[in-house]
Amino acid sequence: MSPKPILHRDDPEAEPLIGNIKVTRDDWLNVAMDVLISDGVDQIKVLNLAERMAVSRSSFYWYFKSRQELLDALLARWQATNTAALVAQAEAPAETITAAVCNVHRCVVNTDLFDTALDFAVRDWARKSGKVRRILDQSDARRLEALHAMFARYGYSEIEAETRARVLYYMQIGYDLAQLNEPIEMRLSMVPHYLYAFTGVEPKPEEVEEFSAYSLRFLKGNQT
Template sequence: MNDRLSRKDWLKHGLRALVVGGPGTLKADVLAKQLGVSRGSFYWHFRNLADFHDALLAYWQTTSTQAVIEGLTADVPQKDRLFVLVQRALSADTSLERAMRLWAANAPAVASVLAEVDRERINYLGSLLTEHDVSTSDAVERAKLIYWTYLGRMDVAAKDQMNVSDQTLAAFVAAMQD
């Protein structure tokens, strides 16, 4: 690899490094070595490690939440958005989500961003439910249940217990919308 990495290249690699090696790998020298470049390339894009961490969190928040919401809004009919979102969330690779939550356990700044992401996701789920005439107070409570289902799925160790049929998923979503 050459020294002409973009800021986005560093951020993408940072997320991969977090998944593979944990937050201890989010250091300029470690990342540069993994990428086969000098640390100067890192410092060309980031003032310091804290700046990189802030940028990494912002990039993760944008790609894992805001871009997902924007994509659903643009590509999925309103009536199908909740089902599609739940279906995608429950079949997605959760390794990055798990790594972020582990990092947040020992890093208050990360925990703060994670709490913001959780609120944003729950609020969006709630808005999808209110589009199906669920009262605002019920929508918030049901959104939490849906989100907790997603979070709980990350802790299921047996791969054969990870999936449910689309029929079961549709019944779950319908129950949340009723």
């Protein structure tokens, strides 16, 4: 039995998969992204991807000159989503530093902003590739720079802004890596305490309430 195509179309029924001409560049990228996350970069092979979509691998070369070009496109998409989203959230206007940190932490709960599984897949890839390691280091530096600037906007000294940016960023990486699977209620009950630990400032109740309401829309959806 042929595998069922796993294409990420906004409206797949409007454009059925009939022949290779219907497979788009984004289809190849989306399936390659799935494989990167689930199986690692070594399993991103043209034949493997073609079999997952139930198409001929010849259509791959309409969009990419080589497997390496596909891998480069995956890295570019990761930077244009995860890194760009975190930087944008850090730069978003907020009345207080605690509200600003809440903006950043929207990336933690909203996978449309920031795909944690993809980030970990790229980090694993970087262990095997010096080129990817350099790109990852540059991305980490860009994210930390944005968080540093965020703290600096609210009057923190340079060294304190840098320290708090690192604590915020690296704590979240470790938190996600731990995969605690804690109840939503427990996670949200810690929000005001985390905000105080990150900033040294007591958050406003309405900031906590707004962030908790935002988080529930995504966290509950992820548990279904």
